[in-house]
Amino acid sequence: MKLNIAVLPGDGIGPEVIAQAEKVLKAIAMEFNHVFTFQHALVGASAIEKTGNPLPEETVNICENADAILFGAIGNAAYDLDPYAKIRPEQGLLRLRKSLGLYTNIRPVIAYEDLLNKSSLKKKQITNTNILIYRELTGGIYFGEKKLSDDGNTASDICEYTRFEIERIAHLAFKAAQSRKRKLTLVDKANAMESSRLWRRVVQEMAPQYPNVQLNFMYIDNAAMELILNPKQFDVILTENMFGDILSEEASVIVGSIGLLASASLGDKHAMFEPIHGAYSKVANKGIANPIASILSAAMLLEHFGLDDEAALVREGVDKSLKLHITTPDLNRKYDNITTTKVGDFIEDFINHPDETNLN
Amino acid sequence: MKLNIAVLPGDGIGPEVIAQAEKVLKAIAMEFNHVFTFQHALVGASAIEKTGNPLPEETVNICENADAILFGAIGNAAYDLDPYAKIRPEQGLLRLRKSLGLYTNIRPVIAYEDLLNKSSLKKKQITNTNILIYRELTGGIYFGEKKLSDDGNTASDICEYTRFEIERIAHLAFKAAQSRKRKLTLVDKANAMESSRLWRRVVQEMAPQYPNVQLNFMYIDNAAMELILNPKQFDVILTENMFGDILSEEASVIVGSIGLLASASLGDKHAMFEPIHGAYSKVANKGIANPIASILSAAMLLEHFGLDDEAALVREGVDKSLKLHITTPDLNRKYDNITTTKVGDFIEDFINHPDETNLN
Ligand SMILES: CC(C)[C@H](C(=O)O)[C@@H](O)C(=O)O
Ligand SMILES: CC(C)[C@H](C(=O)O)[C@@H](O)C(=O)O
Numbered sequence: 001m002k003l004n005i006a007v008l009p010g011d012g013i014g015p016e017v018i019a020q021a022e023k024v025l026k027a028i029a030m031e032f033n034h035v036f037t038f039q040h041a042l043v044g045a046s047a048i049e050k051t052g053n054p055l056p057e058e059t060v061n062i063c064e065n066a067d068a069i070l071f072g073a074i075g076n077a078a079y080d081l082d083p084y085a086k087i088r089p090e091q092g093l094l095r096l097r098k099s100l101g102l103y104t105n106i107r108p109v110i111a112y113e114d115l116l117n118k119s120s121l122k123k124k125q126i127t128n129t130n131i132l133i134y135r136e137l138t139g140g141i142y143f144g145e146k147k148l149s150d151d152g153n154t155a156s157d158i159c160e161y162t163r164f165e166i167e168r169i170a171h172l173a174f175k176a177a178q179s180r181k182r183k184l185t186l187v188d189k190a191n192a193m194e195s196s197r198l199w200r201r202v203v204q205e206m207a208p209q210y211p212n213v214q215l216n217f218m219y220i221d222n223a224a225m226e227l228i229l230n231p232k233q234f235d236v237i238l239t240e241n242m243f244g245d246i247l248s249e250e251a252s253v254i255v256g257s258i259g260l261l262a263s264a265s266l267g268d269k270h271a272m273f274e275p276i277h278g279a280y281s282k283v284a285n286k287g288i289a290n291p292i293a294s295i296l297s298a299a300m301l302l303e304h305f306g307l308d309d310e311a312a313l314v315r316e317g318v319d320k321s322l323k324l325h326i327t328t329p330d331l332n333r334k335y336d337n338i339t340t341t342k343v344g345d346f347i348e349d350f351i352n353h354p355d356e357t358n359l360n
Numbered sequence: 361m362k363l364n365i366a367v368l369p370g371d372g373i374g375p376e377v378i379a380q381a382e383k384v385l386k387a388i389a390m391e392f393n394h395v396f397t398f399q400h401a402l403v404g405a406s407a408i409e410k411t412g413n414p415l416p417e418e419t420v421n422i423c424e425n426a427d428a429i430l431f432g433a434i435g436n437a438a439y440d441l442d443p444y445a446k447i448r449p450e451q452g453l454l455r456l457r458k459s460l461g462l463y464t465n466i467r468p469v470i471a472y473e474d475l476l477n478k479s480s481l482k483k484k485q486i487t488n489t490n491i492l493i494y495r496e497l498t499g500g501i502y503f504g505e506k507k508l509s510d511d512g513n514t515a516s517d518i519c520e521y522t523r524f525e526i527e528r529i530a531h532l533a534f535k536a537a538q539s540r541k542r543k544l545t546l547v548d549k550a551n552a553m554e555s556s557r558l559w560r561r562v563v564q565e566m567a568p569q570y571p572n573v574q575l576n577f578m579y580i581d582n583a584a585m586e587l588i589l590n591p592k593q594f595d596v597i598l599t600e601n602m603f604g605d606i607l608s609e610e611a612s613v614i615v616g617s618i619g620l621l622a623s624a625s626l627g628d629k630h631a632m633f634e635p636i637h638g639a640y641s642k643v644a645n646k647g648i649a650n651p652i653a654s655i656l657s658a659a660m661l662l663e664h665f666g667l668d669d670e671a672a673l674v675r676e677g678v679d680k681s682l683k684l685h686i687t688t689p690d691l692n693r694k695y696d697n698i699t700t701t702k703v704g705d706f707i708e709d710f711i712n713h714p715d716e717t718n719l720n
Contacts, residue, residue: 075551080577083550083560090551120485120588141501141519146554155558156520159501163513189602190443191435191450194506198515200443217440222638224610225618228480228588242549246606250584258585278582 001305002035006066008059008096010044011089012279013289013340014072020291020344021070021298024317027351028302028310039066043096044074044089044279054092063100063270068301071096071274072294076281089279098138101267104169105137105244106176106300107276108262109231109251114322118256118331121228126254129231132180133251134173135244137265139165140195142241161195161240166202172266173238174210183214183235187223187243199240220246227251248276257330259290262297264304271304273297287339290328292318295347317350361665362395366426368419368456370404371449372639373649373700374432380651380704381430381658384677387711388662388670399426403456404434404449404639414452423460423630428661431456431634432654436641449639458498461627464529465497465604466536466660467636468622469591469611474682478616478691481588486614489591492540493611494533495604497625499525500555502601521555521600526562532626533598534570543574543595547583547603559600580606587611608636617690619650622657624664631664633657647699650688652678655707677710 007022009015022038029036041059048054054074063069074089096102111119111129119126144158177184186203188196200217207215218226220243226233227247231254239247252258261276275293283289295318302311325332326346332338367382369375382398389396401419408414414434423429434449456462471479471489479486504518537544546563548556560577567575578586580603586593587607591614599607612618618637625632635653643649655678662671685692686706692698 080551083557083564088551094552120481122480122482125480142552144516148554148558152558152561153523154520155554156504156518157553157555158516158518160514160516189605191440191448192454192502192602193517194508195515195517197443198508198512201512204443221605221609224584224606225612228610228613242552245549245581246584249581250588250610252585253588 001307003067003305004037004039004065005301006062006069007038007040008043008063008069008071009040010072010074010092010279011046011076012073012281012284014044014074014279016284016287016289016340017275017291017294018070018072020340020347021294023344023348024295024314024351025298025301027348028314031313031351032307032310034307043071043092045076045079047092048087048089052087054087054089055095060096060099063096068304069270069272070298070301071272073275073277073279075279094142096272097265098143100270100272101138102265102270102272103136103138103165104172104266105135106264106266107133107135107244107248109133109248109254111254112256112260112319112322114319115256115331120253126231129254131231131234131251132176132236133244133248134169134176134236134238135248136165136169136240140241159193159195159242161198163198163202166199167206170203170206170238173236174206174213177213177236178210181235182212183216185223185234185237186215186217187220187237187239187247188217189220189243190217191219195240203238223247224250228253252276257290258293259328259330260292260296262293262300264297264300266304271301273301287341288329289340290330291340291344292321295344313351313354314347316354317347320350321346361667363427363665364397364399364425365661366422366429367398367400368403368423368429368431369400370432370434370452370639371406371436372433372641372644374404374434374639376644376647376649376700377635377651377654378430378432380700380707381654383704383708384655384674384711385658385661387708388674391673391711392667392670394667403431403452405436405439407452408447408449412447414447414449415455420456420459423456428664429630429632430658430661431632433635433637433639435639454502456632457625458503460630460632461498462625462630462632463496463498463525464532464626465495466624466626467493467495467604467608469493469608469614471614472616472620472679472682474679475616475691480613486591489614491591491594491611492536492596493604493608494529494536494596494598495608496525496529496600500601519553519555519602521558523558523562526559527566530563530566530598533596534566534573537573537596538570541595542572543576545583545594545597546575546577547580547597547599547607548577549580549603550577551579555600563598583607584610588613612636617650618653619688619690620652620656622653622660624657624660626664631661633661647701648689649700650690651700651704652681655704673711673714674707676714677707680710681706
């Protein structure tokens with residue numbers, strides 16, 4: 001297969017972790033005789049620095065013409081501390097999601113057998129947790145009209161949703177549930193938000209089309225508690241943009257490190273793959289960032305194109321690295337000389353020689 | 361002291377748990393020669409049932425003329441499943457908060473020594489956690505304009521904040537931090553919301569007035585993770601209405617049961633005290649609801665009026681009940697014949713005879 005992949009490393013640890021994902025994709029291409037080409041482009045704070053624009057025109061063009069996009073992370077501390085900045089790194093990511101129509105963000109949360117003791121939660125709490133979060137990604141409060149009064153003393157954001165926006169992602173979530181444990185939980189705040197009531201109505205109306213899926217509803221405050229108390233109760237979670245952002249980052253505590261969580265952002269024409277973690281400028285260039293979230297995002301990319309054997313090999317490599325403690329310090333305080341690159345190298349080696357690699 | 365207390369038990373388990381809090385307050389009045397009078401009023405689904413209105417005029421009058429309000433819980437499953445209902449139990453609570461101007465909601469999150477093993481989190485994670493959440497309660501997306509298009513296909517909510525609304529609660533949060541570990545964390549989503557950027561600006565500008573308080577900022581998605589990963593890093597958390605709702609319910613996992621979390625809602629003229637848990641209609645009238653959150657809310661009521669010895673005695677009674685496992689089944693699967701009323705009775709007894717009570 002020929003795939004033209006746009007690579008947007010972004011800021012902070014983005015370039016380091018994305019380099020490992022790219023390396024892994026190259027190894028897969030070699031092993032399976034695919035032709036993957038990679039086109040790098042700027043986004044975020046590094047794009048602002050070089051072009052004044054967090055999402056340069058050229059980046060949009062490269063992405064629009066690519067088969068898939070591999071995205072790192074954006075943001076840095078200077079912007080976080082400056083709530084007056086008009087041009088911001090996040091705009092690069094948010095505008096990209098919007099302009100490519102990436103309305104469905106899929107975030108798997110899987111408790112790895114070999115990492116159960118790394119979690120802040122008790123082992124019995126999390127064993128066998130396997131959740132798929134469907135987060136709406138191009139609507140809600142992120143993209144509604146924003147206002148700041150002339151005197152700077154009043155600010156507002158609008159959270160708006162349409163039936164169309166809800167239906168298109170809800171269909172995908174129902175279908176995902178059908179192929180899994182057949183349970184779909186809509187998370188909203190229907191006791192306080194009109195837009196949440198619309199979510200509840202639309203999803204309720206759709207339910208008869210998926211008679212074998214058990215649909216239930218949960219308020220976001222309650223879900224934030226239940227996700228920790230009893231994560232195994234969830235199969236597919238469907239939710240709006242902001243609630244999905246909160247729940248998926250929270251869910252990382254189940255898995256043991258946010259450095260493990262991958263995501264796919266899908267639209268009708270484009271597909272982007274990115275770790276859910278941020279740019280962590282503080283730890284950039286130290287070789288300690290966990291590349292697994294990016295490498296698993298690459299596996300999701302392969303699956304998106306039906307390259308299931310290829311993806312399975314990547315996942316096997318990841319599993320093996322975890323089993324053998326070839327992991328960065330977020331997971332492995334004892335062996336903290338294992339760098340970002342070493343983890344990538346190990347998985348690359350595994351792909352090249354799946355039967356031999358064993359550093360035990 | 362003479363106190364005229366409005367009692368709004370509400371729905372579900374509300375009446376059961378509030379009855380215990382009232383009993384405890386009566387015992388305190390006896391013991392310390394105070395005159396507490398209690399006036400009961402309707403709110404929520406039970407008020408809709410009897411009057412068609414979730415917040416009858418009479419209830420508002422009683423609350424306006426009371427020195428303090430003791431509130432139970434509102435809501436029931438029928439309304440949760442009906443996103444079309446125009447009259448809703450929650451309106452009773454939300455309108456009350458707004459009309460009494462209760463803009464500051466204070467939610468303490470304290471890991472009890474005797475309950476460390478009840479938490480889903482590992483013991484070492486939570487030992488010594490002591491967080492005070494300051495949640496803005498009369499602004500934000502709960503109270504901004506809500507719209508539903510005529511065809512019912514588009515719905516929206518506005519999240520608006522003014523400098524005035526932010527400053528008045530932020531001053532209280534800074535002051536609380538001054539009397540504690542001197543750390544204030546503002547939780548917002550300044551990388552996506554204009555209103556959050558206003559929060560960040562205003563609080564940043566106020567910081568020089570509190571030079572001994574260490575101010576830091578955290579995005580809500582990150583905070584939802586950090587609250588579980590490392591709850592001890594927090595002292596006072598300041599946040600807007602919706603984020604406070606989510607974080608405080610999530611924080612209950614630290615303490616071991618949401619049935620333990622109390623809150624105070626304060627305005628310039630009025631003060632209301634309520635457990636943070638909901639109405640749980642499913643378990644109502646079974647005698648298994650945990651009354652501690654309500655009893656601790658009563659302790660916060662006493663403290664609000666400077667009755668610190670009285671409050672301390674209530675808290676001692678609660679501590680003792682926990683130490684002796686006189687607790688409802690949410691905390692105590694072994695002795696699940698201990699009812700809501702028995703827990704209240706134990707604490708009442710303790711207040712009457714603090715030196716004798718020992719059911720060991
Ligand atoms: C950087 C930020 C705007 C972004 C979001 O909130 O969507 C991030 O947290 C994410 O989850 O991808
Ligand atoms: C019942 C609901 C509207 C309410 C809220 O969201 O404020 C509740 O969750 C709370 O925290 O008091």
